[in-house]
Amino acid sequence: MRLRSGTFAACCVVIEVLGVALFLRGFFPTPVRSSSRTEHQAEPPAPEPSAGASSNWTKLPPPLFRKVVIMLIDGLRDDFVFGSKGVKFMPYTTYLVEKGASHSFVAEAKLPTVTMPRIKALMTGSLPGFIDVVRNLNSPAVLEDNVITQAEAAGKRIIFYGDETWVKLFPRHFVEYDGTTSFFVSDYTEVDDNVTRHLDKVLKRGDWDVLILHYLGLDHIGHVSGPSSPLIGHKLREMDSILMKIHTSLLSEERETLVPNLLVLCGDHGMSETGGHGASSVEELNTALILISSAFERKPGDIRRPKHVQQTDLAATLAIGLGLPIPGNSVGSLLFPTVEGRPVREQLRFLHLNAVQLSKLLQENVPSYTKEPGFEQFKMSERLHGNWIRLYLEENNSEVLFNLGAKVRRQYLDALRTLSLSLSRQVAQYDIYSMLVGTVMVLEVLALLLLSIPQALSSKAELEVPLWSPAFSLLFYLMFLVLSALHVIVCTSAESSCYFCGLSWLTAGGVMALISALLCAVVSALAKMFAAGKFLSKNPAHPKARWSELDVLILLGTMGHVLSLGASSFIEEEHQTWYFLINTLCLALCHEIYRNCFLRDDCEPQQCSHVEEGFVSTAPALQDRSIHCNMLEPHRVSKDPTSLDTLRGCEKWMVLASPWVILTCCRLLRSLNQTGVQWAHRPDLGHWLTSSDHKAALSLLAALSLIVIFALVQRRCSLTSKIAMALGLLGVYCYRAAIGNVLFPWQQDSKDISKGVIEARFVHVFVLGILFTGTKDLLKSQVIAADFTIKTVGLWEIYSGLVLLAALLFRPHNLPVLVFSLFIQTVMTQFIWKPLRHDAAEITIMHYWFGQAFFYFQGNSNNIATVDVSAGFVGLDTYMEVPAMFLTAFATFAGPVLWASHLVSFLSSETSRWHQHNKEETLACCL
């Protein structure tokens, strides 16, 4: 089957996307979910099991504690409390841990160790899957069953002070709250004073049941100066005194009411040795968790070492402590020490409730749940429990009862542990089979693509895809049969859920056929290439492809970047790799320019003769398989190797200066937005500009940037789009002024801040208009063949439309990124690519590098938290999913997209120039 290169590439991309999607579906398993998401209130609690005899205890047990205070200290690593620091700086807490009525644990957090998922884990008891992040782009509110919602539904009054993440997660749950933003990391006193100032008043009042305090200061100190800073000690001491205040107040209240209260001290995540968090080092995972209540009586000699537990266990414990149903998605098991003081019947009741909830979750998520050891243990302990109840109700011999009770309890605890473990494993389990199928598809397409590159890039831009002949070959059918058999075997024997097995048989068969067809195509392409290789090696005149230093750099740089992604630090700091690479690229270009400029006479004769010789010898031998892979190459060969000497003096100087100009631009952009992990907290120009004191400077910069953008883009536009562009850019400034980012000169203070919907829509109209004009031109050029100028203009117009959209979506302090992007593109086109005659492959890779670098210049990083979601609301009154997703995606990937569209328009303009040149030459020949 003959295909155009473009069609072939499009097909490859489609199959590649399918493969990657399949892989991702297997890599990010759907989190463990209970299907009864909303109707949890309707569900009655599981009754006490009983064998024969009737037990009348079907209601939920009453709450164990009257009031619960949760004191969450951000970044409270376990050794801050239990280690030497705790002894030194937290004397009261240490006293409670060692001698007081308390239970202390080391709670292990799961990945990612960032505040928001950790709060979710603490309150829902579930493990947030990675896919949650994508699903919850719009509504950060927790929709899952959780302790807070349950408590609110049960009529508990909840008060919250601290990190405003909670307010976003639980928007209507608190009767009173005061959120503090955690944006300014360098502030570590205000954030905590803001919480503590409410404390005295609240502790005196009696009108609440749950009080949640989230202290951010410790984490901020960690971010700024690390875990060994002296500030940590001060902060811990402050926290200790606050804990003492709360505890004494709770105790004095207990003296009046005689019902125990609960005080929970916990951390959401730890702190690495550098002071950050988010990864999986032991210091980041282990947090302190202390439950303090007068109910946890302790005899003098009772030494309790902090046990290792899971962070998710807290949700189940809190639910039981408050007399609420356990959240449906919780995978945690009850922290048993908290109920140890209760009568045996209650203990067993609590354990039973927890086990029922876990086994229900297991039933809903694991198809073959009856085979799970945890489930069997649960069934057995439930039976024993029933026996125990019967004995209890019959008021049997107390010793037998006691022994049986202890046995049931032990069994329940074992069952809980196993159930909880297998549920958490469910989350961390990859769907290997789907991943494998996806990988095979991607690799096959990649191989096919690599094999057909020389053919696809040849001047005919057409290639033979051996797709139909193998369709009737034996190999294809054999492969298909083998794969189908494999599929059946894998799917029937799989014990966990598998996405690919869940597909219909027809779809799976289609995928299998695709895989085998691709394999056949790869094999036949390989065979063809070997045959051609043999033919070539017989031919002694085979010229060695000559690689310039620049080619080597580009190839090694691209491969080196791919290899560098094997280290997690290089992923976190990927921007550094790209900045480094484009700097090196600029220096290499500089070297090339200078050599061409000053040493032309030295190397020209050799190079010329070599190239010509190579070309002459290749041309007859390789009719259909050209070494000169791209369309621009003949152009380069036909003329002299460089045209630097044709430039006039002034222009020559511009050429010589251009790499340095680009380097300077890149350095400026680099200090505009600090990103990554290690150096993200460094001061940068972006923060300076966005602070409210420098609004005038920001306005000036934005206005200047918009003017320069217009100047750079309008050169090659038609008149209508020029006007549209100017009006659009004006609209952008008006929009930014309307939402209060920038000022008009006549405007002294920004008093009326609107959402700027009208202004933004005004710009949107122009963007659509310009894009429409461009598309129209493109279509016209398709209809009227061989008119390349219209196509070039059309592509440029589409490009300028995208630039206008980016200018609207970028935050004002990021507008220089857009300006420099356009400026570098202009300089590169004018003074580097055209005079030095780089070929299409080199230019493409350079565009790719710059596009990647500009992704990071915008302030993005590989962390999803840096995505600017506000771009999705530009020009929209309410949240609309599709446009918001599109706008956010465009704003995030504006750098790479703009460079890619520039590449298309540049290549098209070069082709048209070449065609024109050829036409002139033929005309000259004819004359």
Next chain:
Amino acid sequence: MKDTDIKRLLYAHLLCIFSIILSIFIPSFFLENFSILETHLTWLCICSVFVTAVNLVLYLVVKPNASSKRSSLSYKVTRFLKCCIYFLMSCFFFHVIFVLYGAPLIELVLETFLFAVILSTFTTVPCLCLLGPNIKAWLRVFSRNGVTSIWENSLQITTISSFIGTWLGAFPIPLDWERPWQVWPISCTLGATFGYVAGLVISPLWIYWNRKQLTYKNK
């Protein structure tokens, strides 16, 4: 003729390597708590002085380019001054390039500048010794097929390997290993030093290996 030349080259290079080793060990006799990592800046100065001295001595003793005809004292002095200016210029030039590569502009200026000095010592000083303050000759040496003697060939190899060493030396900086040598600019200076030493070792071997293929154009 050629083999003796290569031998001379090898000895000269061994002397250079020796000077670098000396710069590591000698100062510890005179200075207290001297170590490469902790008193890095001192080591940078000492190393650069040692290497420069050895290069100058070698230049005066070996005289690789025998073309220097009789020349007046004033010519020599101006030449020397020119060389000094070139050296300073190259230091500033490297400093600018480091800043463009992302070195902090205001903080750690001394560190960055000393790094520029040591890189100039490894690259510019041998060039100045061998080629003199002649930009055209430099460009010729550092382009394809431009070398005219084994000295120039070895110069090309050592210089390029110093640059590559420096370039590769920047890679460990973003890694989160928390080692003392990951601090700016230690990994880069160490990379430059290793690259220089590697170039010194490799170039005589490479030239010896390829002595049959290498033919130099005579001027």
